[in-house]
Amino acid sequence: MSPFSALSAFPSPVFWWGALTVMMSSCTWAAPTDEGWRIMTDKSLGNCWACHGLPGQQGLISNLGPPLAGAGARLSLQQLTQWVVDARQMNAQTLMPPFGVSTGLQRVSTQQSLLTPDQIQQVVNTLASWR
Numbered sequence: 452m453s454p455f456s457a458l459s460a461f462p463s464p465v466f467w468w469g470a471l472t473v474m475m476s477s478c479t480w481a482a483p484t485d486e487g488w489r490i491m492t493d494k495s496l497g498n499c500w501a502c503h504g505l506p507g508q509q510g511l512i513s514n515l516g517p518p519l520a521g522a523g524a525r526l527s528l529q530q531l532t533q534w535v536v537d538a539r540q541m542n543a544q545t546l547m548p549p550f551g552v553s554t555g556l557q558r559v560s561t562q563q564s565l566l567t568p569d570q571i572q573q574v575v576n577t578l579a580s581w582r
């Protein structure tokens with residue numbers, strides 16, 4: 452047996468390619484990518500992950516606000532809706548912008564709320580499913 456025979460024990464490039472593919476395919480979102488998720492992660496809509504960690508999120512995770520995993524177990528539908536519509540009702544000093552109203556804001560260029568009632572409903576549905 453030559454001292455080099457051990458080399459043949461190394462897996463082939465085909466093996467590595469296969470292993471890599473399996474590894475990459477496990478790097479997907481664990482969370483469902485539904486409409487609520489899309490709104491929450493869209494920079495021009497909810498952009499919730501600028502402040503919150505979302506379940507299944509990978510990479511850089513903001514901790515300005517609490518992680519939203521388990522939000523559906525901690526908070527009722529009503530509370531979730533209140534947070535998203537106008538977090539100032541829950542904490543007057545909050546950093547979280549009101550997504551459902553545009554009252555009491557300064558220097559906004561539009562009277563429109565950030566999200567429509569329908570979009571808020573989608574976001575709340577997704578939050579409620581995170582238990």
Ligand code: HEC
Pocket residue numbers: 491497498499500501502503515516517519522525531534535538542544545546547548550574578
């Ligand atoms: C600018 C930062 C910021 C953004 C953007 C933001 N939040 Fe928040 N949010 C906070 C902070 C900070 C809190 C902690 C409560 C407080 O304000 O004291 C919070 C609290 C919450 C809570 C209550 C969590 C708990 O466990 O009590 C929910 C639910 C929530 N946010 C949902 C959302 C959703 C959904 C979005 C996007 C549509 C969003 N937030 C966008 C900063 C933000």
